[in-house]
Amino acid sequence: RIVMKFGGTSVANLERIRHVASLVAEEAKEGNEVAVVVSAMSGETNRLVALVDALDADSNQGTAIEDEYDSIVASGEQVTSGLLAIALRRRGLRARSWLGWQIPLRTDMAHSKARIAEIESSAIGPSMKAGNIAVVAGFQGVNEEGRISTLGRGGSDTSAVALAVALKADRCDIYTDVDGIYTTDPRIAKDARRLNRIAFEEMLELASLGAKVLQTRSVELAMNNNLPIRVLTSMAEVGDPNPGTLVCHEDETMEERVVSGVAYSRDESQITLLRLKDKPGMVAKVCKAMADANVIVDMIVQGISKSDSAANLTFTVGKRDLDKALAALEAAKQSIGFEAVKSDSDVTKVSVVGIGMRSHTGVAQTMFEALAERNINVKVIATSEIKISVLIDAEYTELAVRALHSAFELD
Numbered sequence: 001r002i003v004m005k006f007g008g009t010s011v012a013n014l015e016r017i018r019h020v021a022s023l024v025a026e027e028a029k030e031g032n033e034v035a036v037v038v039s040a041m042s043g044e045t046n047r048l049v050a051l052v053d054a055l056d057a058d059s060n061q062g063t064a065i066e067d068e069y070d071s072i073v074a075s076g077e078q079v080t081s082g083l084l085a086i087a088l089r090r091r092g093l094r095a096r097s098w099l100g101w102q103i104p105l106r107t108d109m110a111h112s113k114a115r116i117a118e119i120e121s122s123a124i125g126p127s128m129k130a131g132n133i134a135v136v137a138g139f140q141g142v143n144e145e146g147r148i149s150t151l152g153r154g155g156s157d158t159s160a161v162a163l164a165v166a167l168k169a170d171r172c173d174i175y176t177d178v179d180g181i182y183t184t185d186p187r188i189a190k191d192a193r194r195l196n197r198i199a200f201e202e203m204l205e206l207a208s209l210g211a212k213v214l215q216t217r218s219v220e221l222a223m224n225n226n227l228p229i230r231v232l233t234s235m236a237e238v239g240d241p242n243p244g245t246l247v248c249h250e251d252e253t254m255e256e257r258v259v260s261g262v263a264y265s266r267d268e269s270q271i272t273l274l275r276l277k278d279k280p281g282m283v284a285k286v287c288k289a290m291a292d293a294n295v296i297v298d299m300i301v302q303g304i305s306k307s308d309s310a311a312n313l314t315f316t317v318g319k320r321d322l323d324k325a326l327a328a329l330e331a332a333k334q335s336i337g338f339e340a341v342k343s344d345s346d347v348t349k350v351s352v353v354g355i356g357m358r359s360h361t362g363v364a365q366t367m368f369e370a371l372a373e374r375n376i377n378v379k380v381i382a383t384s385e386i387k388i389s390v391l392i393d394a395e396y397t398e399l400a401v402r403a404l405h406s407a408f409e410l411d
């Protein structure tokens with residue numbers, strides 16, 4: 001029993017959908033029970049989001065529109081699941097489409113970024129056993145009130161992994177427009193290299209630091225359930241070699257390497273509070289103001305206090321949260337106690353990731369030397385056991401990614 005997932009470019013038009021049907025047919029022919037998870041045709045979700053945004057811009061009644069947003073943007077997957085089911089039947093196979101509510105794939109109530117609570121397998125399982133290929137609309141589910149919910153951008157990856165776990169599948173294959181996980185985004189560094197294997201922990205960091213090839217939550221789920229994910233290209237013909245990348249638990253067969261990859265995220269904004277009072281508890285007050293506004297604070301750096309007991313505090317939030325964050329800070333200005341606030345959205349976070357960093361020193365030095373050689377100024381730094389991230393001017397994104405990729409000899 002296997003789960004195959006196809007992203008937007010893999011189902012971009014009828015020709016691609018017919019090709020996907022041929023890849024699915026091959027797996028079925030080999031005797032596998034197959035569930036296929038599909039995204040919307042590429043560009044479709046963006047088009048739907050833009051429609052909602054355009055209507056929303058006319059009013060300030062955001063919340064009235066919220067519970068309809070999911071129902072609108074989930075429609076793209078309904079189309080592709082139906083089309084692929086037909087394409088499979090045209091090949092003489094038995095197939096049917098499944099929408100989130102038909103399975104049902106139950107989620108919590110979070111608008112536009114729901115988490116999966118449970119997947120019922122009592123209908124889809126027997127249907128597959130009886131010889132039907134299950135073609136599942138990714139990205140969508142049904143919430144506690146019976147309304148359609150969506151899992152956030154890239155959510156079909158998570159649909160696929162969660163379904164594989166629920167169906168006790170032997171494999172979860174994520175087909176996309178690249179032939180595996182690379183040392184960095186191959187769109188930015190032409191000499192990026194495909195990895196044969198990568199550890200869950202590394203993939204989790206890369207994904208959460210901006211590598212959009214897998215949704216972070218899908219990696220988390222796979223890791224917690226010890227389900228290896230194979231990432232491979234949907235562009236290959238049936239029978240072509242397609243080794244892809246195996247995302248799995250770390251083991252001795254993995255290449256000996258300190259850094260495995262470089263990731264970047266443009267979804268960052270920098271906020272600086274000028275002359276924040278230097279007293280215990282000030283940072284906690286700022287963090288509370290952000291938490292109350294439902295804004296996640298990422299990197300934080302506190303300046304050194306001068307003799308007059310005030311220092312600047314800099315932190316980052318997601319681009320979409322900037323306005324909300326600034327409004328909350330303005331409202332709490334008196335109670336927190338700072339002079340002014342500055343913000344900048346032309347920033348990018350660039351990170352190097354590798355489980356080898358646990359046992360090797362010198363990574364930070366190599367990183368900062370490579371950036372300094374290109375005159376790239378580092379605004380904020382954050383580290384963990386297996387990653388180092390820096391915030392830089394957005395205009396240096398490509399330069400920094402390529403510089404770090406070559407400094408760590410990833411090509």
Ligand code: ADP
Pocket residue numbers: 006007008009010039154175176177178180181182183184185186187210211212213214261
């Ligand atoms: P899909 O529509 O199939 O879900 P995505 O666009 O979400 O595909 O993800 C694939 C893209 O991820 C690739 O085209 C590539 O540009 C990007 N990407 C970013 N980082 C990496 C990486 N380290 N390895 C491979 N692809 C990456």
Ligand code: MG
Pocket residue numbers: 007154157212213214215
């Ligand atoms: Mg994706």
